[in-house]
Amino acid sequence: MKRHLLRLGIDVFFGAYIATIIDRILIPRVILDNVTTPFDGMHQALVIGLALVLAVLGSVTSASVGRLILDGSVSGSWQRTVAMNIAWISFTLTVLAGWVVTGISPSALFNGQGLEGAGRIFKALFTPNTDIIGSALLAMVETIYLAFMATAIAVPFSFALSFFAARNLMDHGAIPRTIYVAIRFVTNFTRSIEPLIWAIIFSVWVGIGPFAGMLALVVHTISSLTKQYSEQIEDVDTGPMEAISATGASRTQVVWFSVVPQCVIPFLSFTIYRWDINVRMATVIGLVGGGGIGTMLIQYQGLAQWREVGTIVILIALVVWIMDVISARIREALK
Amino acid sequence: MPPLISAEHLSFEYPNGFKALKNVSFTVEPGEFLVVIGLSGSGKSTLMRTINRLLEPTSGTLTFHGSDVTHIEGDALRRHRQKIGMIFQHFNLIKRHSVLRNTLYGALGQLSSMQSMLGHFSPDLCEKALRNLDIVGIREKADQRADSLSGGQQQRVAIARALMQDPMLLLADEPVASLDPATSHSVMKYLDRINKEFGTTVVCNLHFLSLVRQYATRVIALKAGEIVFEGQPSEITEQWFKEIYGDDATEVEIR
Ligand SMILES: Nc1ncnc2c1ncn2[C@@H]1O[C@H](COP(=O)(O)OP(=O)(O)OP(=O)(O)O)[C@@H](O)[C@H]1O
Numbered sequence: 001m002k003r004h005l006l007r008l009g010i011d012v013f014f015g016a017y018i019a020t021i022i023d024r025i026l027i028p029r030v031i032l033d034n035v036t037t038p039f040d041g042m043h044q045a046l047v048i049g050l051a052l053v054l055a056v057l058g059s060v061t062s063a064s065v066g067r068l069i070l071d072g073s074v075s076g077s078w079q080r081t082v083a084m085n086i087a088w089i090s091f092t093l094t095v096l097a098g099w100v101v102t103g104i105s106p107s108a109l110f111n112g113q114g115l116e117g118a119g120r121i122f123k124a125l126f127t128p129n130t131d132i133i134g135s136a137l138l139a140m141v142e143t144i145y146l147a148f149m150a151t152a153i154a155v156p157f158s159f160a161l162s163f164f165a166a167r168n169l170m171d172h173g174a175i176p177r178t179i180y181v182a183i184r185f186v187t188n189f190t191r192s193i194e195p196l197i198w199a200i201i202f203s204v205w206v207g208i209g210p211f212a213g214m215l216a217l218v219v220h221t222i223s224s225l226t227k228q229y230s231e232q233i234e235d236v237d238t239g240p241m242e243a244i245s246a247t248g249a250s251r252t253q254v255v256w257f258s259v260v261p262q263c264v265i266p267f268l269s270f271t272i273y274r275w276d277i278n279v280r281m282a283t284v285i286g287l288v289g290g291g292g293i294g295t296m297l298i299q300y301q302g303l304a305q306w307r308e309v310g311t312i313v314i315l316i317a318l319v320v321w322i323m324d325v326i327s328a329r330i331r332e333a334l335k
Numbered sequence: 336m337p338p339l340i341s342a343e344h345l346s347f348e349y350p351n352g353f354k355a356l357k358n359v360s361f362t363v364e365p366g367e368f369l370v371v372i373g374l375s376g377s378g379k380s381t382l383m384r385t386i387n388r389l390l391e392p393t394s395g396t397l398t399f400h401g402s403d404v405t406h407i408e409g410d411a412l413r414r415h416r417q418k419i420g421m422i423f424q425h426f427n428l429i430k431r432h433s434v435l436r437n438t439l440y441g442a443l444g445q446l447s448s449m450q451s452m453l454g455h456f457s458p459d460l461c462e463k464a465l466r467n468l469d470i471v472g473i474r475e476k477a478d479q480r481a482d483s484l485s486g487g488q489q490q491r492v493a494i495a496r497a498l499m500q501d502p503m504l505l506l507a508d509e510p511v512a513s514l515d516p517a518t519s520h521s522v523m524k525y526l527d528r529i530n531k532e533f534g535t536t537v538v539c540n541l542h543f544l545s546l547v548r549q550y551a552t553r554v555i556a557l558k559a560g561e562i563v564f565e566g567q568p569s570e571i572t573e574q575w576f577k578e579i580y581g582d583d584a585t586e587v588e589i590r
């Protein structure tokens with residue numbers, strides 16, 4: 001029953017999707033040359049109509065894309081051809097619509113004037129202005145500190161939360177399971193929002209600047225580390241847990257004496273890696289005013305001072321590369 | 336004297352519905368060295384974990400030292416487990432911690448969470464831990480990391496850890512299954528000595544009948560979650576052997 005509904009849903013989706021792309025993108029932007037038509041009764045009928053046609057076709061005969069996707073095959077040779085063609089048409093339309101929407105234009109990429117401009121910028125980028133190295137380094141240090149503070153503030157929260165977000169420690173009743181689900185939900189949700197967007201939210205809240213950038217990283221780091229930590233906890237060897245339980249130890253003691261010792265090294269390694277990631281993210285956040293090297297970069301970019309931009313870009317690349325090597329070395333040594 | 340353990344019609348079903356113990360009844364007298372044998376998957380480990388209540392019986396009654404422990408929980412459960420030491424096939428030590436700390440962890444049940452988590456173990460306890468390490472002959476390894484020891488030595492640390500509980504009962508779940516024959520004997524000898532010198536009751540799973548004959552005072556055989564044999568080690572005849580392990584089995588010696 002559930003499967004049947006799912007199949008019907010997929011058929012309806014493909015019908016509506018094909019109709020929408022043709023009606024909303026391809027006809028107005030390619031055929032009518034950028035005339036926007038209102039989405040009125042006739043157009044709605046077209047979309048719903050094609051959706052229904054495919055749904056009916058799918059359930060009456062078995063020429064159904066839903067069946068093709070769910071079962072991997074369709075019985076009957078013409079039904080199979082129809083289902084395959086619907087799938088192919090959808091794919092082709094997606095490529096066409098994607099091309100139109102992103103405004104892909106090879107002529108813009110290889111046009112003489114454009115190439116000349118690009119050449120100028122690249123030349124400037126590779127003749128960096130060494131005068132600003134001092135201030136750029138200072139801004140870089142600011143970015144590294146920002147990333148460091150965000151990581152350091154997030155770690156205690158993630159550490160505490162991770163034990164409540166580990167399935168194997170939270171499967172002893174309805175309340176623990178609810179807590180587990182709640183934490184997992186919140187961390188998954190906050191993690192799915194990019195730090196850049198958090199930075200924009202926090203810059204409204206606490207004002208634009210490094211503090212907003214750090215808060216954005218803190219939120220993202222808490223949810224990412226909680227996820228990594230708790231997955232590590234779910235992976236621990238249950239033998240020692242059993243042995244400590246068998247001595248009559250309390251739940252807290254079992255976690256502290258058998259789970260934590262198995263996790264400290266991986267936790268450390270995740271944390272260092274996270275700091276490394278945060279340096280990169282802090283740079284990007286700086287672009288929207290989060291302070292540090294990113295903000296400096298966007299300022300010179302605004303002034304079209306490409307030689308200074310080049311200096312900063314090279315510096316960022318260098319620092320990110322060094323941090324990457326160092327963090328990989330440390331993590332290797334921790335194993 | 337009343338029996339130390341008395342199990343009546345004990346059954347256990349795993350959450351997935353698998354019945355690992357079916358209507359098992361037996362008693363264990365104080366001071367016995369009871370060995371449980373049976374094929375892989377026959378329910379030996381499950382039986383062990385039911386006795387110290389790492390698992391809760393699905394039905395039946397389990398009496399330990401005169402009190403019904405079938406469904407106890409909370410503090411009563413912790414106190415019950417404190418009276419029973421347990422050692423495992425894979426030793427289950429905290430690898431990164433020292434031998435001494437691992438031994439001290441046997442006393443966790445007697446300590447408050449706060450006190451123990453701050454890492455505070457009294458000088459008396461440390462003294463006792465060292466004495467127990469002495470009993471199993473590895474006092475000089477006290478400061479080494481647990482995972483730097485050989486298998487046999489790790490199992491002896493596990494025994495010392497169990498001794499911290501001053502156990503009335505020692506459960507040993509295949510204590511020598513991952514050890515070579517010579518080391519197996521040395522570990523079994525420590526269990527035997529604890530049984531004889533301290534009068535600690537031992538319930539032990541073993542796979543090798545030669546070891547069973549040497550150390551057991553009584554034997555229980557499990558087959559598919561049921562007791563199919565109970566008696567003296569000397570009573571395990573060829574016929575019983577085939578009954579317990581199946582017709583194709585032949586006995587392997589370990590000396
Ligand atoms: N967590 C579990 N969930 C479901 N079934 C389980 C679980 N643990 C064990 N079993 C099953 O219960 C049966 C008895 O397992 P048990 O570990 O007690 O056997 P055993 O006699 O100790 O075997 P072995 O000699 O291999 O250690 C096995 O068939 C096993 O597959």
Ligand SMILES: [Mg+2]
Nearest residue numbers: 379380381509
């Ligand atoms: Mg077992």
